[in-house]
Amino acid sequence: MNRTPSGVTVRQDCTSSLENKKSVMLLNKRIPLSYLIINIKFALVYVLIVSFSAHFFSKEHQESLPDMPLAIPAFIGTAISVLLSFKISQSYERWWEARKIWGSIVNDSRSLIIQLQSFVSSGNEEQIKKIAFRQIAWCYSLGRSLRGLGPLDNIDAFISADELNELKQHTNKPLAMLNVHGNDIKNLKERNQLDVFAQVQLDSTIVRLCEAQGKAERIKNTVFPATYRSFLHAIIYLFVITLSLSFKDIAWYFEVPLLIFISVPFFLLESSAKDMQDPFENRPTDTPVTAIARNIEINIKQMLKETAIPQPMQPETFHLS
Amino acid sequence: MNRTPSGVTVRQDCTSSLENKKSVMLLNKRIPLSYLIINIKFALVYVLIVSFSAHFFSKEHQESLPDMPLAIPAFIGTAISVLLSFKISQSYERWWEARKIWGSIVNDSRSLIIQLQSFVSSGNEEQIKKIAFRQIAWCYSLGRSLRGLGPLDNIDAFISADELNELKQHTNKPLAMLNVHGNDIKNLKERNQLDVFAQVQLDSTIVRLCEAQGKAERIKNTVFPATYRSFLHAIIYLFVITLSLSFKDIAWYFEVPLLIFISVPFFLLESSAKDMQDPFENRPTDTPVTAIARNIEINIKQMLKETAIPQPMQPETFHLS
Amino acid sequence: MNRTPSGVTVRQDCTSSLENKKSVMLLNKRIPLSYLIINIKFALVYVLIVSFSAHFFSKEHQESLPDMPLAIPAFIGTAISVLLSFKISQSYERWWEARKIWGSIVNDSRSLIIQLQSFVSSGNEEQIKKIAFRQIAWCYSLGRSLRGLGPLDNIDAFISADELNELKQHTNKPLAMLNVHGNDIKNLKERNQLDVFAQVQLDSTIVRLCEAQGKAERIKNTVFPATYRSFLHAIIYLFVITLSLSFKDIAWYFEVPLLIFISVPFFLLESSAKDMQDPFENRPTDTPVTAIARNIEINIKQMLKETAIPQPMQPETFHLS
Amino acid sequence: MNRTPSGVTVRQDCTSSLENKKSVMLLNKRIPLSYLIINIKFALVYVLIVSFSAHFFSKEHQESLPDMPLAIPAFIGTAISVLLSFKISQSYERWWEARKIWGSIVNDSRSLIIQLQSFVSSGNEEQIKKIAFRQIAWCYSLGRSLRGLGPLDNIDAFISADELNELKQHTNKPLAMLNVHGNDIKNLKERNQLDVFAQVQLDSTIVRLCEAQGKAERIKNTVFPATYRSFLHAIIYLFVITLSLSFKDIAWYFEVPLLIFISVPFFLLESSAKDMQDPFENRPTDTPVTAIARNIEINIKQMLKETAIPQPMQPETFHLS
Amino acid sequence: MNRTPSGVTVRQDCTSSLENKKSVMLLNKRIPLSYLIINIKFALVYVLIVSFSAHFFSKEHQESLPDMPLAIPAFIGTAISVLLSFKISQSYERWWEARKIWGSIVNDSRSLIIQLQSFVSSGNEEQIKKIAFRQIAWCYSLGRSLRGLGPLDNIDAFISADELNELKQHTNKPLAMLNVHGNDIKNLKERNQLDVFAQVQLDSTIVRLCEAQGKAERIKNTVFPATYRSFLHAIIYLFVITLSLSFKDIAWYFEVPLLIFISVPFFLLESSAKDMQDPFENRPTDTPVTAIARNIEINIKQMLKETAIPQPMQPETFHLS
Known part of the structure; x- marks a missing residue:
């Protein structure tokens, strides 16, 4: 199934336009x-x-x-199959909703970069890169935060030390990052590098990212x-x-x-x-938030014409993180 | 499960970016x-x-x-399990919709602050804070109102006494607050502190908050x-x-x-x-509107760089309000 | 359950922010x-x-x-319970959709007033009141129209006699009112009392009201x-x-x-x-369109700071119109 | 059920604000x-x-x-009722989606006229009428096209002979009409009869009509x-x-x-x-696209204050086209 | 069923306004x-x-x-039919979602062209054609990419050799094309051929295309x-x-x-x-992405008034690619 041997990126080209290869949850077969x-x-x-x-x-x-007529367990078994089917159906919808939310994070992260490159006047590549890299950091950070891990670990490649220090003051790290996004965009507009209409359109994208975060947090925090x-x-x-x-x-x-x-x-x-x-519990059945964030990193870096592009996450024995 | 001991906010950092910890409804196990x-x-x-x-x-x-053949209760039992499954499914969807509505209140409250900070010209921090604090009050007030409690209790920390007095004239308190939001934003625009496009974008957020309120009221008021x-x-x-x-x-x-x-x-x-x-009846199975409003308060205050940040709500014996 | 005794509006305050109290359809118990x-x-x-x-x-x-083995009716009974459950589920969704549509009418009616007060330049209070009162009339008129009653009855308190006469020329009265809304807003803009962007935003609200009307008509007109x-x-x-x-x-x-x-x-x-x-048939199980319209009237009048506020509809024996 | 005797339009007034009376699909009872x-x-x-x-x-x-114990057909019968219920449920959703799409066509056709009358400067009534009549033609044409009939038949009352000739060059007639809509609106804007923001808002309505067309075509073309x-x-x-x-x-x-x-x-x-x-097959169970288009024609003509208003479609023996 | 004999395009006219004739998945009957x-x-x-x-x-x-009473397999069979029905229902929804996504690609591709022709100043037909042809290429490329085939094969008729070379640098080819769309539109705006509001509206269409791509990739990559x-x-x-x-x-x-x-x-x-x-696996049961892309090509070319219009895909023995 096209397991990309690391280093052989060229042959991989034809199928690698996909987000990540058959990665979500337990892989296709072979459950030990x-x-x-x-x-x-x-x-x-x-x-x-x-x-x-x-x-x-x-x-x-x-x-x-007493004699237990078989009709009793038979009808109870039927009742269980009905109740269980509904239960599975509701769990599946939660799981699928979680996957959809992370899908929308992929889409809106990409859209944000397309919009920045299309709306901001030429000559602000550095500023765009700063926002784009913070967006990558936001994806990793949100994923770790949902799984109850340190939300600021491993993101120093994407965010300056100063900004990282300021983020530490906040309880909700990813939310604080979106807030900084808003400030950066405000600065671009105040320096006349961005039209006010375009600022409003960028704001709509940030609102959608804020919604995706809130939705993922809702699934994480709401006990069935x-x-x-x-x-x-x-x-x-x-x-x-x-x-x-x-x-x-x-x-x-x-x-x-x-x-x-x-x-x-x-x-x-x-x-x-x-x-x-419960798809954010650091289990094999999780939504593969790290792999998705990695793919967003790859996409964004290529849109920025960066040269050091990382490899997609490789599946572990029978699942992908 | 990371029960935050009050006062030890620093260690809590890594996971506390989440809205509130496993709080909705009856907590995970231990139903007495x-x-x-x-x-x-x-x-x-x-x-x-x-x-x-x-x-x-x-x-x-x-x-x-008469001899009641077991087939009769068996088939009735099967019929019940089917009908009950659909009934549970519909109730679950109401409950989940209520939770989604409060999730969208979280998102739009946060977005409102990000937008205000991004759109309003610098130097209006006081005005932004006034709207932001009213937004906190709105969350608490809507929650109490849905549960049939006094919608203006305990919000004097967020709203001036004058405004509170005026709100008392209104039947629907939360709606009146949104109305005042609209006026405040109109003033900002008339004083040229806000672009008209940005005003329209802020209005869209207020429309969404108004929708969330109406949806929650619909669930509260519609008898199954x-x-x-x-x-x-x-x-x-x-x-x-x-x-x-x-x-x-x-x-x-x-x-x-x-x-x-x-x-x-x-x-x-x-x-x-x-x-x-019926998720707004002041019962253990309710949507935890107070805990959610508290989290919104924490998020908003940190975005405003306030210093007196309250603690998240602690779960009661086996549920969270 | 807080049955508001008419005249005692003050005590009612704390819970009356809700749209209408437990009113939709047959009330909670006591079905004769x-x-x-x-x-x-x-x-x-x-x-x-x-x-x-x-x-x-x-x-x-x-x-x-012939001997009819009990297995035959038992299996038919099971089949009926399955088919019936799906049927109920679809009927329930129609009924719930009808309720959602009227919920969105509540939201957009309120939003329309917030927007008018926020967008239109000061000094046009009369014009705003005219549109707001027509919006109240629209709600009553749409409700009666859906139930097959005279759509222009009992709305002369909200609309001038001239306008009423003109409406009589139209087959679809509520649609004609939305059309007049559009003209009034156009006039405001042409007199420079309204920005063109704000006009577009108001138009979006009218589009949503037009959609809500069309959706309710669709449910009314589509035979299951x-x-x-x-x-x-x-x-x-x-x-x-x-x-x-x-x-x-x-x-x-x-x-x-x-x-x-x-x-x-x-x-x-x-x-x-x-x-x-079929939730618009003037039956006890209807969506309570009149009670909802009354609540919209109360909300809008209070937002306009009117003084003559009517009482919410009181439930009849076991249901609410 | 208020069967409107043709010619007696006045008495019909009170209920005729509805799209069309109980018309979709097989009428209420009396299936031969x-x-x-x-x-x-x-x-x-x-x-x-x-x-x-x-x-x-x-x-x-x-x-x-062999002796076939009754338990075998009984369990197969139960299995069928379950599978069949899901199948009916999916078919019903397709059918209901088709009806919703045509409902949104009703809404967006009406909205388009309200918007044109509200946005375009006075003195362009002829141009508005031209677009409005093309919108009526589009509804009839799309309906016929979905049913595999000649999409340009019977619409010469709404579209000039020249335009009709040009449409003949196109494979997808309704799409070409929307394209002409776009050009007409562009002309209005280039002649400064329409603000650019209003043009964008009108474009959103055309995008929604384009979506409705595509959705109906998807249902038509996708075999279950x-x-x-x-x-x-x-x-x-x-x-x-x-x-x-x-x-x-x-x-x-x-x-x-x-x-x-x-x-x-x-x-x-x-x-x-x-x-x-399959709701677009020219069968009694179809979505009644012709009747809906007729109602759109009535609505639009009355909004244009035209005088020659046609009658709504009368139901045939037991269904409505 | 109107199988269009190639070459006889004129007679085909009346029904060919439809996207593609009964093509999705296994054709109507005759499964070998x-x-x-x-x-x-x-x-x-x-x-x-x-x-x-x-x-x-x-x-x-x-x-x-042991004697296995028939009640055991009977109840297991009932349980299977219930569980299987839910499973089919979820698979069907995935399949239907995939079809909807490609339906929205049809709609947004058409809308993009209508918008370009309506918003861009006259005299830029070449530039519009360039974007429109890249949009055709994007559809083919996304389809092949989802099926794990070479995403850049067979699209040299729509994209210049230079651009093709640059695309080869990117892992995700379709995403890179949308990025170039954004740049082209930015250029139009910087050359004052496009209003900034219209640019924002075009950007919304590109965001929707970006979303459709991400959604299709999500379905492809998420193992059930x-x-x-x-x-x-x-x-x-x-x-x-x-x-x-x-x-x-x-x-x-x-x-x-x-x-x-x-x-x-x-x-x-x-x-x-x-x-x-799994609807993107190059199997007879796939979403017919190639046939849909071909129809988009036909629609777009006719809107551009191109003369060399290709034929719709002909169904293979019992399915359509």
């Missing part, structure tokens, strides 16, 4: 089994305990245990309704119990694997819904 | 059992009465009671279709009756807990749908 | 039983006829009637696909027949109520979907 | 049975053949035919994914076979009607989904 | 059986192996194999959540096993075809969901 098992290890232990205890308890207290999530979780556990009671007459070496095979997909789907609903 | 039981206490009592009466009635009138909601409720009660009739031959000490375990998730899901559909 | 029965009286009669005839016919022709709706209706009737055949061996005094209890929720849900899909 | 049967005649024949052959084949080869559609169709046929095998022991005079009654709703729903997904 | 079988050949082999081994294994170990997809796949395989165990008592010549007929639709639907979710 260990990764799956870690995700549902508690659920597995629970299923084992329930199935064995149901089996052996039923052996000894044959009479006192806890009651809804935990009730759904509880029903799956209930389902295992009723199913194991229905199976009590089957030999244990059939019952246990059957119970596991039937219940594990539900637990896995529920766990993958949980992963998708 | 008492909270759940309070939510469905009527449903629980109902289930107990139905199951016991079905059981003992069937004991005595064995002959006259009552017939739809109550018919769904009725079907769940019907389901309990048919299910208890199907179980009439099972020993009561199995029947009652089984009935409770199967029906309680439906009642809990229905109750959590009801909570989500 | 008579209202429900009227809605499904044909369905009830049908169920009674089918169940009795199935019962007594099966008594006499025991042999010739008739085939889709009637096929769904037919399946519910079929379900009753198959279910009654399955129950033919149960005593009639159990069968009839059982059949009614199981089928009535479907009919009620279908009927409440039908109500939601 | 013949229309339904034509839609599913192949399906009906298929069901008859399958049910009879299953019945008589099973009579003779009683032993060799063929594999998805045909697999769903195949499952319904499979369902009939398994159901008829399950019923093989029932007397044929019960089996055949039962099979028809159960399967026909699925075929009808699938057929009505197919109708909705 | 071979195409279907290739898609699910692994699934077919798997079903055959499972069904035969279940059958013959059960023959020999009659006693030790792998865990979600593979768990769903696994459940279908599990379903086949449980179903074959349920059928173990049926004669093998009934069991195998039955198993195939019931499971194949699921595999086919899953496979068609997989196709739809």
Whole structure:
């Protein structure tokens, strides 16, 4: 799939116009089994305990245990599949919204540079470069900030030491950067290097970047309704119990694997819904904010006709950061 | 989870660029059992009465009671799970829309300050501060107003006493504040401190704030279709009756807990749908309007280079206001 | 719930900043039983006829009637619940869209006044008031027009007799009012009381009002696909027949109520979907256009510092117009 | 339902402000049975053949035919109802999107006239009329073009013979008209009858009309994914076979009607989904583009204070073109 | 269906105003059986192996194999149909979003030309043509780039050799073209051939094109959540096993075809969901980017009054590229 061997940039040309190659989230296949098992290890232990205890308890207290007609777990299983589908659908939409927000960051970062080069009078290349590099820094910084990492790490290549020091005074670093954008553009206009209409148009782009930041922060900060999530979780556990009671007459070496095979997909789907609903947690299922920021860096530097262009992020074993 | 100990603002820096930490609604786990039981206490009592009466009635009138084939409650249960899923989905969308609206209030409040600082000629810092502080007041006031609390309480730190007095004449306080915003901006323009194009751009931001207010009021004021909601409720009660009739031959000490375990998730899901559909009711499941307004206050004050920055709201036991 | 006793406007202050109190559609609870029965009286009669005839016919022709396994109506019932859920979901979205459109009318009406006061040079208060009052008239007129009532009734307090006469020439009254808005704004600009940029911004607001009108008319005029709706209706009737055949061996005094209890929720849900899909029919389930227009009147008059402010609409027995 | 008798325009006044009366698609009720049967005649024949052959084949080869437990067709039927619901939902959204696009054409056509009258200096009424009449022609032409009819038929009342001749050179007639709009507006601006800002605002309206055209063409030209559609169709046929095998022991005079009654709703729903997904095919289920264009003509002519106003389209037997 | 015989452009006139005739994706019917079988050949082999081994294994170990009640596979099948429906729905939305993005590219490409012709002073036809031809090149180039083909192939008819050489320096070719658009427009403005307001309006169109590119790249680069997809796949395989165990008592010549007929639709639907979710892979189910770009070329050339207009793309056997 065109894994670009570092250094061989020329052959890569034809497809590399794309943002980043098949990078978001877990890569296309090859999810290590260990990764799956870690995700549902508690659920597995629970299923084992329930199935064995149901089996052996039923052996000894044959009479006192009620007959659980299969229709009960069957209807509960159907109910779970419906509820779970909606849950996955909502988690998927959160995850997809997060991806869309970072897509819009790509678009507006590029648009900002096109606009600066088109609106600002010739001879201000240095000033444009300063804003463009701060825009690159903003992308990296927002990504780290969303993941709870130091938002000012590794951006000293893009921002002067003085500005960096001033940013440290602010709680919300990326927001402060957008504020400095606004000041720089104000200076350009006051020095008559920029028309007031063009300033307003640039401001619209900054407003959109400000919106994208706020939207990403909203997804990061809004816990998926806890009651809804935990009730759904509880029903799956209930389902295992009723199913194991229905199976009590089957030999244990059939019952246990059957119970596991039937219940594990539900637990896995529920766990993958949980992963998708929080896409900025520094996990393999995250929106690949670092890789996207790197691509923005590449795009912007080429638009500025810079020469030192970095390589796109290479995928790790089975995912991309 | 980075609970910021008050006073230790420096270490908090790296992650605190986020709006507010995991704050919306019930916090991540630890929902007290008492909270759940309070939510469905009527449903629980109902289930107990139905199951016991079905059981003992069937004991005595064995002959006259019809056999309720399990297929009946099973299909009703499936129907409920489908209808309930759609209902939860619609409630979730209302709740998520409410959260989005407050997210857009965050974005537009920040944008308003960036725009004022970028568009208004230098030397009008006092005037900008006045508008910015009124914007903070607007956020607090709208939040309280949506929850049915006094919309002018606790905002005297942001608005002059004279202005506060004038606001008291208005039925819709937040709207009146936006109106004053418009006047202040008109004055700036008439004193030639603001270009007419920039005035129009600022007006667009005020229009968006006005829209956000109207949207939040719409959600507050629009009752979820009552017939739809109550018919769904009725079907769940019907389901309990048919299910208890199907179980009439099972020993009561199995029947009652089984009935409770199967029906309680439906009642809990229905109750959590009801909570989500009205997100401005001063309940733990609310959109955390006060915490969001506090974060806007922090952001705006830092953009104004104010020194007295308040702390973010600390979560209460298991939720955040 | 803060039912404002007329005359006691002061105490009402704290919550009355909201558009209108819990007013849309059927109020929160207390739907009279008579209202429900009227809605499904044909369905009830049908169920009674089918169940009795199935019962007594099966008594006499025991042999010739086939055994209807319960799985048939059970699966049909599940199918209905799925189809019905989608149908309700689409009707709900229509209803919610109608409410959103009227919400945007609230927002843009308010924005129009803020903009006029902010853009038009001082000394044109009379002209602003004229446009603002026409905007109030437009809201009432659009509401009545959507419901098929006389669009020019009861608006002579807001529009001069001359203008009213001219409006009578037009087929689409609200559209003609927006046209006059455009002319008034053109006059202001030609008299140099309004900048051309501000004129363009005001025009954008009028375009949005024109869009809101068109969207509401679209919902009013577009019949929900008739085939889709009637096929769904037919399946519910079929379900009753198959279910009654399955129950033919149960005593009639159990069968009839059982059949009614199981089928009535479907009919009620279908009927409440039908109500939601057409929200401008002068029914209790309508979007409360009159109450919303009244609130716009209150908001606008207070922004103009008028003194004669009307009361918000009071809810009728169980709904609000 | 206020069917306007032609000639009696005055009484019609009060409700006729609406775009067009209950006109889209099949009118409210009264779908002729013949229309339904034509839609599913192949399906009906298929069901008859399958049910009879299953019945008589099973009579003779009683032993060799397997017992088809009812659970198989029941679960397939449930699966179909789920898949079909999603399919209908997607078709409905296409149909509703088509209606929304034509709704936005109504809005932007009206807005264009309001803007022209508000922005262009007095004394250019002839020029405004020329553009307005071309806008009417554009609506008719786009509608015919979408339905695969001659896009330049019947529009000579709105466009000069010269212009019509030039349009004939173009493949995409409606697009060429928008292009001429742009030129006319350019002329107005070059003759200083129009401010450059107003020109830009008018251009935004033309961009929106261009978008509406492109969106309608997208729906017309994009075939609903063929594999998805045909697999769903195949499952319904499979369902009939398994159901008829399950019923093989029932007397044929019960089996055949039962099979028809159960399967026909699925075929009808699938057929009505197919109708909705392609709304520009000159069928009764189309978006009523001609009626909408006629209403735009009425609105625009009244805004121009023309005297010869046509009547709205009258519904045909059970639908409106 | 109006297949335009090449050369007979005149008769084609009446319907050819449409973007392209029924071209997206697999054409309306006639999907070759071979195409279907290739898609699910692994699934077919798997079903055959499972069904035969279940059958013959059960023959020999009659006693030790458990009885699999049909309710188990039935409920799993229902669960699959629900999960699969959501999956198809999400894939369909991705596919439809991709089509919408290319629809907006059509609209904005046309709008760009209308705007250039309307805003740029007369006498710059050469310059407009240069930008317009680069816009055609951009469409072809973006399409090839999304499919992983050489983005600069076959566009030398639209772009000068010098410019082509410079583009080769850039990783993201289409983005670089938009950048050159911006420069050309800047030049027009600096030579006073274009008003600054019109420049801002043109910039908005370029921002929208930049957004469309970014959105298409987002869909191309974002892998559908792998865990979600593979768990769903696994459940279908599990379903086949449980179903074959349920059928173990049926004669093998009934069991195998039955198993195939019931499971194949699921595999086919899953496979068609997989196709739809990645619409830029150079497959028959792709968004027909080349055909759309060709239509844009035809539209733009006719708006420029060019004479050498190419033919629309002709559909291949059963699809269109």
